[in-house]
Amino acid sequence: MLSPHPLVLADFERILAKPAFEVVAKQIESTLPPDMRKVTIPRAQVFVVDAHAARQATGALITNILExxxxxxxxxxxxxxxxxxSYSLLRLGVKGLLSYEEAREQLPRALPLVAGGGFWVPRSVLSSFVDSVLESRTRRIRTESVANLSRREHEVLESLLLNLANKEIAxxxxxxxxxxxxxxxxxxxxFGVRRRADLILLCFQSRGTPV
Structure with missing residues (x-):
């Protein structure tokens, strides 16, 4: 958990005070240095980032973590x-979005899902994000792969991007x-991926549309 506020860190630690979680809390400066390589970031499977800092600084921190x-x-x-x-964070590779109020209840459930490769993002946000991606048709995702998709595969892929379950797609x-x-x-x-979450992320990060 990374936050410039000790009270936020303490609150998160309290929320996750269960044997299932091994929590490492680190307080970071509210104003991040230009050279992010100087910021000490411990290794973790899932990072919970407090986005209190300016959006540019938060983006730099996320990019640094993933690098x-x-x-x-x-x-x-x-x-x-x-x-x-939300769109900017999803394009950077963020898998979960929560408000402080939502985190108090949902964070213990979001962590295992995100750790397993899933997303914890409101469906309305995912849907509107997909709509914004579909409006930009200037680029294609893996053109050769898309060209080989059948009409039905296009329809299923579009439904996956709307975060629909198999039963809902059917x-x-x-x-x-x-x-x-x-x-x-x-x-x-x-598309050369093993999980549907990876396929969705590939589509989002490519900022294009296979439709």
């Missing part, structure tokens, strides 16, 4: 997350759930 620990997962906690700020497309699983498996293979 040092590429497999790390990040959850960002703030007073509130605007759409624009209902939306009026197909069997096992058929959805078949198409998801093909998509993972064609």
């Amino acid at each position: 040092r620990y590429p497999t790390a997962r990040l959850i960002v906690v703030a007073d509130k997350h605007t759409d624009a700020n 209902s939306k497309l009026n197909i069997a759930e096992r058929t959805v699983k078949f198409h998801v498996s093909n998509l993972l293979s064609k």
